[in-house]
Amino acid sequence: MEFSELIRTGRAQAELLRGPEAPPLRGTLCVTSHHLLLSPGTEASPDLWLLLLRSVDSIEKRVAGDSGTITLRCKDLRVLQLDIEGVEATLDIARSIEGLRLGDAWHFHPPERYYQRVARETNAWRLSEVNEDFSLCPSYPRALIVPRSVDDHALARSAGFRQGGRFPVLSYHHAPNGTALLRSSQPLTGPQKRRCAEDEELLRAVLVGARPGARGFIIDTRSAQAAKQARMTGGGTEAKAAYPGWKRLHRPLERGRPLQESFVRLVEACGDLEQSMDRWLSRLEGCRWLEHVKEALSTACLAAQGMEREGACILVHGAEGTDSTLLVTSLAQLILDPLSRTMDGFQELVEREWIQAGHPFQLRCAHSAFSHARPKHEAPTFLLFLDCVWQLGRQFPLSLEFGEGLLLALFEHAYASPFGSFLCNSEKERGLCEVRTRTHSLWSGLNQPKEQRKLRNPLYALNPLAIWPSVEPQSLRLWQGLFLRWTRPPEPSETAWEKVWQIVTDSEKTEGSA
């Protein structure tokens, strides 16, 4: 359910009693998705009164005549009383608070939520629950966004033709020109070059849905040779003749063990404080991490450019479609979509494109860089994503609503977390382990007001344009805040950050009072 639907009423006139010591406050009461807000009339003090809904422990309502009273008992032992004008308003506000105070971020249902956005933009897509019981694809969520003209039966056939059942689904709809970004796994063409009519139809329907005569590009994140070789083991790539209108591009991205080794070698190099300049530079080169950053970013730019400039639809896949595929689709969205660069939008992006999309966090993040165990399934794909986002943030320091703090937190929590968000490898496993009922969501942890100063970018201002980063080696930098976090003195940069915050809040304050 959409959060905002829980808000029954916009506003009402109310008086707030805060106990015997504090004077009562009169003003307009508002309920937002996380806060209860009381804004006093102009003549009184200009301060807003704010209460985090999650801190409400219990709520009690009484109605008498044409007004009502709501008593809120908070987790910090405060008791507050609201006298509200109007019976209907009282009941609405009570219901809103009731619904929202329990509402924590587990109530995010990104497929549905994102679909609502897509549905507002176009009619070409529908939400399919064909994977309701995870039988078609164990690594996909229950609901998926697919072309409206393709029925569930065809989806099932297409799923049979794709590795792990990951048939092409919508990742992002680019409203300005109606193009679509899709992701899937490799087709199971095999040595016999098998075909699947429903799969071909699905991709054809994507182009038709976008606009007449639209073209499509398939970005295969493997080299042409690797894709060819995959045929021997039953995989492969789309044959040109079978998918008219679609062209294939190969952009090999590093994955799996070599990527993990790159990470390990970088961290090793960063741990050596005594090494000479030459040794450091040669190790930085030798680990190839920044090369991977560059490749990931430029592939994402290629995808984004295909949509924005060429007006083409883009399908991204590698082999399983759970690693480098997600890297490319999520970065392309950050580049194109201003909403995904907001605090909420970015969290939703991570939830939708990584957690729900079935990136196997449990396997990939079982060990980090120091483990002596021989890596099996470990790979820092998600970290590579965060690094690329950090590079975007450095090149567009005003365009991301979140700061380095959020990226660091996501890195930490992906590897070890008291929260449940990154547990398990897929939605199916999360269901079986009852993650939603037995753990807390990371997002509700992060969205505490006291965390905000660390996580937010004080200089953020909405930038409606696409952000095209430079991918020249001179423009990419080692993410010192992460890789040298424990080896360099953090103090000067932290106090500088504090200073920036102070200037920004001062500026808000002075503007407010002027």
Added chain:
Amino acid sequence: MEHIRTTKVEQVKLLDRFSTNNKSLTGTLYLTATHLLFIDSHQKETWILHHHIASVEKLALTTSGCPLVIQCKNFRIVHFIVPRERDCHDIYNSLLQLSKQAKYEDLYAFSYNPKQNDSERLQGWQLIDLAEEYKRMGVPNSNWQLSDANREYKICETYPRELYVPRIASKPIIVGSSKFRSKGRFPVLSYYHQDKEAAICRCSQPLSGFSARCLEDEHLLQAISKANPVNRYMYVMDTRPKLNAMANRAAGKGYENEDNYSNIRFQFVGIENIHVMRSSLQKLLEVNGTKGLSVNDFYSGLESSGWLRHIKAVMDAAIFLAKAIMVENASVLVHCSDGWDRTSQVCSLGSLLLDSYYRTVKGFMVLIEKDWIAFGHKFSERCGHLDGDPKEVSPVFTQFLECVWHLTEQFPQAFEFNEAFLLQIHEHIHSCQFGNFLGNCQKEREELKLKEKTYSLWPFLLDDLKKYLNPIYNSQSQRFTVLEPSTVSFNFKFWRNMYHQFDRTLHPRQSVFNIIMNMNEQNKQLEKDIKELESKIKQCKNKQTDDILTKELLHSIHPESPTLKSSLCFKEQTLLPVNDALRTIEGSNPTDNRYSDYAEEFSKAEPAVVSLEYGVARMTC
């Protein structure tokens, strides 16, 4: 003007330096007496000062025209294609002549006229007063005095007239010592640390050869160590690698023998010479200029150029110097060979670490005037102002600026000035637009009558102060009195904004600096407004006027705030336009970037085949 044969060429193409598919802008090229100017079809102007040109190259004729590559000392590289070879040849010849002047009098500074009268010009030159600066340090005092030994440049031509020496060092000792030092550059005071009563002194190498001694020189060093009442031991830092210093002994020069000097501790710190530095920068620029540079090639090029290694060596030496004074309370004597390159680097950087005054805008100017200009860093030779020996050119001062930049990165709140300030100074050591950096020593500058014929750079920088201020500077913080930077290798980064300052596409597309600067400005303005209003309200209340008036007042000011607010939201404001080295473009264009070249692939048939063809093509040719 006699060098200019063609003043205007149309239909000239300016190639994008990093594009692999030869993207270009078409426009008109103009040649003036001082500048080369290119105006493209969007009316964007690119000005290149002749003095900034380091090299001009005419490449082999192509079908589209004659390529002309110009490399500038401020690291701008432009690649023109001139349609007709004749025009190209004319421009090439003119630029060769104009960029390399034979006489000082032909330099821009002698014709530059900013419309100031003589008294303003003089005031500008008096802005920095070194006598004032020594007073600030606390000299003369009971241990140090002003010596008149070099008043007529008789002892050392490359030193300034005013020199500070230990009070107990007599003139015969000074004269004797100067005869034992290369170019007569005997030990003198560079910086005096008042709290520690310790001194930084500088000189050139001793002419010791294998066994020569000089009692006066030994006495002078002893006088320096005696001038420090706390620690009798002093350090002698030879900033050269030991091998180089030893090689100098064969030429009758060399370094101090610890046995002959009492109470000294001798130390090599291993900074390479000007020739190594020159070729290191050359290598660095070659790597950076490569089209389609891969990350690996970039880092292996950065490594093999050795540039960051040299920067670290300078920084390490300065830290050693600062520690000797702060931790051991010892005075330090610094020298290299002639004592005007590495010695200037280490002394100035060491003082900057020790004294927060040098981290202010004014203080930094003073530091440059003192340790670089007055003490005879050969700016004209090192920057190649005149057509001279190319082997004398070396980026010694650039390295100093880069070290300062690294410090600003490590201590973002410790400096009153920002990166743009450093870049602007770098621009002007080569521009020859102002007199400060012309000539190689004070004597030469006096002979050129620079103070009468040219202008000083500093007042012009101060006029534009807003551009150069660090918005998060914290002058109060006690922690920043002495900087203790970390020189772990990974703290050294490639200074993109210097070496690619004109390659717009490589830079961040949004400037935090401008935003914060504006916010700060507006905060101050608004706070002032608030104060004014409050005082007006008070006045009104005193006068017992009714509060309608107050309300009116409040309303009268209200229309102001929305405009301020909206100006804050627009990031493309022009309130503080820093020179075009600091970019403030919002958003960006995918065609700016190299991945746009991939876009061609969108129109290619089957990429698999294409890449195969590439492979074949490479193998056959």
